[in-house]
Amino acid sequence: AWLKHSASEFTTKEEFEKELVRHIETTLARSLYNCDEHAAYSGTALAFRDRLIIEWNRTQQRQTLSDQKRVYYLSLEFLMGRALDNAMLNVGQKENASEGLKDLGFRVEDVISQEHDAALGNGGLGRLAACFLDSMATLNYPAWGYGLRYRYGIFKQEIVDGYQVEIPDYWLDNNPWEFPRHEITVDIQFYGNVRKYQDANGKTANSWENGEIVQAVAYDVPIPGYGTKTTNNLRLWSSKASTGEFDFQKFNAGDYESAVADQQRAETISAVLYPNDNLERGKELRLKQQYFWCAASLHDIVRRFKKTNRAWNEFPDQIAIQLNDTHPTLAIVELQRILIDLEGLSWDEGWNIVTKTFGYTNHTVLPEALEKWSVPLLQNLLPRHLQIIYDVNLFFLQQVEKKFPNDRELLSRVSIIEESHPQMVRMAYLAIIGSHKVNGVAELHSDLLKSTLFKDFVNIYGPDRFTNVTNGVTPRRWLHQANPALSALIAKKLGGHDFLTDLTLLDKLEAFVDDKEFRAEWSEIKTQNKLRLAKFIQETTGFKVNPKSLFDVQVKRIHEYKRQQLNIFGIIHRYLTIKAMTPEQKKKVVPRVSIIGGKAAPGYWMAKTIIHLVNKVSSVVNQDPDVGDLLKVIFIEDYNVSKAEIICPASDLSEHISTAGTEGSGTSNMKFVMNGGLIIGTCDGANIEITREIGEQNIFLFGNLAEDVEELRHRHLYGDFKVDPQLAKVFEAVKGGMFGDAKDFQALCSSIEEHGDYYLVSDDFNSYITTHEMVDEAFQKQDEWLAKSITSVARMGFFSTDRVINEYADSIWNVEPLVVKD
Numbered sequence: 001a002w003l004k005h006s007a008s009e010f011t012t013k014e015e016f017e018k019e020l021v022r023h024i025e026t027t028l029a030r031s032l033y034n035c036d037e038h039a040a041y042s043g044t045a046l047a048f049r050d051r052l053i054i055e056w057n058r059t060q061q062r063q064t065l066s067d068q069k070r071v072y073y074l075s076l077e078f079l080m081g082r083a084l085d086n087a088m089l090n091v092g093q094k095e096n097a098s099e100g101l102k103d104l105g106f107r108v109e110d111v112i113s114q115e116h117d118a119a120l121g122n123g124g125l126g127r128l129a130a131c132f133l134d135s136m137a138t139l140n141y142p143a144w145g146y147g148l149r150y151r152y153g154i155f156k157q158e159i160v161d162g163y164q165v166e167i168p169d170y171w172l173d174n175n176p177w178e179f180p181r182h183e184i185t186v187d188i189q190f191y192g193n194v195r196k197y198q199d200a201n202g203k204t205a206n207s208w209e210n211g212e213i214v215q216a217v218a219y220d221v222p223i224p225g226y227g228t229k230t231t232n233n234l235r236l237w238s239s240k241a242s243t244g245e246f247d248f249q250k251f252n253a254g255d256y257e258s259a260v261a262d263q264q265r266a267e268t269i270s271a272v273l274y275p276n277d278n279l280e281r282g283k284e285l286r287l288k289q290q291y292f293w294c295a296a297s298l299h300d301i302v303r304r305f306k307k308t309n310r311a312w313n314e315f316p317d318q319i320a321i322q323l324n325d326t327h328p329t330l331a332i333v334e335l336q337r338i339l340i341d342l343e344g345l346s347w348d349e350g351w352n353i354v355t356k357t358f359g360y361t362n363h364t365v366l367p368e369a370l371e372k373w374s375v376p377l378l379q380n381l382l383p384r385h386l387q388i389i390y391d392v393n394l395f396f397l398q399q400v401e402k403k404f405p406n407d408r409e410l411l412s413r414v415s416i417i418e419e420s421h422p423q424m425v426r427m428a429y430l431a432i433i434g435s436h437k438v439n440g441v442a443e444l445h446s447d448l449l450k451s452t453l454f455k456d457f458v459n460i461y462g463p464d465r466f467t468n469v470t471n472g473v474t475p476r477r478w479l480h481q482a483n484p485a486l487s488a489l490i491a492k493k494l495g496g497h498d499f500l501t502d503l504t505l506l507d508k509l510e511a512f513v514d515d516k517e518f519r520a521e522w523s524e525i526k527t528q529n530k531l532r533l534a535k536f537i538q539e540t541t542g543f544k545v546n547p548k549s550l551f552d553v554q555v556k557r558i559h560e561y562k563r564q565q566l567n568i569f570g571i572i573h574r575y576l577t578i579k580a581m582t583p584e585q586k587k588k589v590v591p592r593v594s595i596i597g598g599k600a601a602p603g604y605w606m607a608k609t610i611i612h613l614v615n616k617v618s619s620v621v622n623q624d625p626d627v628g629d630l631l632k633v634i635f636i637e638d639y640n641v642s643k644a645e646i647i648c649p650a651s652d653l654s655e656h657i658s659t660a661g662t663e664g665s666g667t668s669n670m671k672f673v674m675n676g677g678l679i680i681g682t683c684d685g686a687n688i689e690i691t692r693e694i695g696e697q698n699i700f701l702f703g704n705l706a707e708d709v710e711e712l713r714h715r716h717l718y719g720d721f722k723v724d725p726q727l728a729k730v731f732e733a734v735k736g737g738m739f740g741d742a743k744d745f746q747a748l749c750s751s752i753e754e755h756g757d758y759y760l761v762s763d764d765f766n767s768y769i770t771t772h773e774m775v776d777e778a779f780q781k782q783d784e785w786l787a788k789s790i791t792s793v794a795r796m797g798f799f800s801t802d803r804v805i806n807e808y809a810d811s812i813w814n815v816e817p818l819v820v821k822d
Ligand code: 26Y
Pocket: 122, 123, 124, 125, 126, 128, 276, 277, 278, 279, 280, 281, 363, 364, 369, 370, 371, 441, 471, 663, 664, 665, 666, 667, 685
C-alpha cells in the first residue's frame, strides 16, 4: 500500500526525530555524538524545509494550473527575521519538534535562537513586506515577493564607549531557507545608447544597444502560510558577471585583471542593503540596484505571462504589481519599454496595460525621503528609460494642459522633471502617473498625502486614484510566536486558536475583563515575559533591572522625527526630579526601566548623537545610589526582529511619540498593544486609529496636533521662541557635564534652542512629562491597568495584516484567493 505521506511530511514526534537524525547524519555528515546546538538547528531546519518544499511545489503547480490573477509585491526590503520558529508554527509541528529535540537533549528555544536573522531591511517598510508575505500565504492568495538577495543585510550595531559602530552583516553561509535557481537568469543591461530604426512596417522604433550586461540569478525562499498548504515564493535576485561571449572578450584578450574587476563590479550590485531609512542620497549604485531588480522581476513576470499565450491586453487581468514605495518605480518604465520596444505594441496600448497593472504605496511625507534621480545619471545609466520618462511626462502634461488650460504654475508643479540644476526626476510623480491606485498607510497619512504632497494630482485625476489602507502586523509572528503563553491563554478562553486567522475574534475576550482568575493569569504572563527580558538585559548589558518596575520601551530606527530625543530628555527630567526628592518622597515613586533601542543610519550624525546621549545617561543613572531601582536606563544594542520578539511581549508601556503628521503609520505600536502593553503616543500615524478602536481611556495621548504643526514651526522661526522651562533645566544639566563632555551634545540642544526646534520637542515637552505622570498613577492601580491591557488586546482585531491584504486584494489588485482542497 502507498504511504499516506512521504517521510518528510512527518506528523509525529517519532517521524520528526527520524528526519532530524537523517539530516544530521547524512546531509550534515555529523554524528549524533558530536551534535551541538548549531547542528541541531541545521538538522531541524532541513527537516522543516523538506516539508515546505513539497507544499511549495504543489502550490506553484496549483497556481499555474488555475491560471488566475497573481500578485507580485516588489520591495527592496524584506525584513524577515528568523524562519524556523515561524515554519514550525505555520505547519503546526512545533510541539512534535520540541519533544523530539528534547529526546536528543536540546531545548527548542536554544535551537531556534541559533538562526541568524534574515535582515534584508531597515525598519517598518521592510517588516511590513514580511508581514504581507505571511498574510498573503495564509489567505491563499497566489502571490510572490520580488526583492534583492543582499550579501550583507542591515549592519550589526555595536556600542563602543557609548558610540554606535557598524559591523557588516554577512549572513548567507549555511542559510537553509534559500534555493539557488542557477537555471533562472536574466541578462540586465546598463549604459549604452539608443538607436532609432525603421521597423518592418516602416515605423520608427528604438533599440537600446551596446550596454554592459550583468546577470541576475534567482534565489527562491519558501513562504508558508499558517494552517494552510499554500506555500508561496519570495524570489530574490543576486547579481553576477554575465557569462555571455561579449564579456569573455577581455579574458580572451588576456586582460585578466580588468576582467576580474568587471566581475567584482557586477557582484557589487547585490552586495549591500543601503542602511538609510527615510533618507534619500542619490547614489548611482542604489539606482543600479533598483533597475537590476525591477528589470529582472519584470522579465520573469512577462516570461511567465507569455507561456499562457494570452493577448497582451489580458496582462492586467492576470497580473497585479504592487510597488512598495517609489523604490521600484522603474518597473513602470521597464514594462512600457518591454511592451513598445520589444513586443511592438503602440504607446497607448502599452501605457494602458501599464497603468492597469501597477499600484503604488507611499510610506512617508518626509521631504528628505522622497526619491529624486538626476537626469544626467539616468541619461548615462538608462538612456532609453529616460526617453520614455520624458514621453510619459509629455503626454501627462498635455492632459493636464487640456483640463487646466494656461496654468503654467501647475504644469511646473506636477511635471515629473524638476527644473533644478541638475534636473531631477521625481519618482513619486512618475509612480502616481503610472499606477491606477495610490495608497497611504494610515488614515491621517493618506489624508495628508491628498491635502499636501499629492494635492495637484487629486485635482487632475479626481479623488478615486487615492486611497487608504491602514497597516497591520501578522498575529502569527507578533502574538502566537513572540508570546506563546498569551496566545495559549487566549485560546483557552476562546476555545481554540481561530483568532490567529480571524483576529476580530479577540473581541470575545472582553467578556472576561472582570474575571479575577483570568486577570491573574494575564498578569502572570506579563511578569514572565518581563523576567525573560530582564534576563536578556542582564546577559547583554550587565545591568540588573527589577521586573516589578514599569517597563517603558521605545524601539525603532533612530530618527529626529521619531523623537528619541524627547524620550531621553524626559528621562533626564525624571532623573533630576528623583535626585531632588526626600527619602519620604522617593517612597511614592513608581520604579521605571526605560528601554531604548534602534539603529542610526551610519551617516546620520544627529541620530548617532542621540544614541550617544542615551548610553551616557544610562551609565550615569544606573550606578547612581540616590536612584537605585527607581530608574534604570537601558540601551538595547543591535535591535532587530528576533529581539523585538522578546521585547514586545515584555513592555508595560511603549513610546510612539513622533511629531504629529510625520509618521506614516508605525507598526510596532500595533505589536505592543497586541501583547497587552499600553501606549504613550502622539496623535500621529496609526496611533489615531488604535485609539479609535481601543478607546481613549486605554491610551496615553499627548502633544500638539498635526494641523497645528505648520504654524508652530513658523512661529519658532519668526516669532518669539522660548524653551520650555523644564526642558531648559534638562539642558542645563547636560551642558553642565552631568553626562560627560557637554560639547558632545551641543548640536542636540542647539537644534531646539537655536535652530527652530523643527520637531517641536519643546512645544510637546510639558504635555509629555505630565502624561508620564498620569502613566505612573495609572500603573499603581494595577487592577485598572490590567483591565486596560485586556480590553485593548480584545479590540485590536482590525490591525491584522490579514485585513490589510484583503483590502489590497479587493480595492487595488482585484485578485481572489486560490482555495486549497485536500
Ligand atoms: C529612499 C530610501 C533612502 C528610503 C529607504 C527606506 C526611504 C524610505 C525607507 C523606509 C521607509 C519606512 O520604513 N517607512 C515606514 O513604513 C512603515 C510601513 O508602512 C510605516 O509604518 C512607517 O510609519 C514608515 O516610516
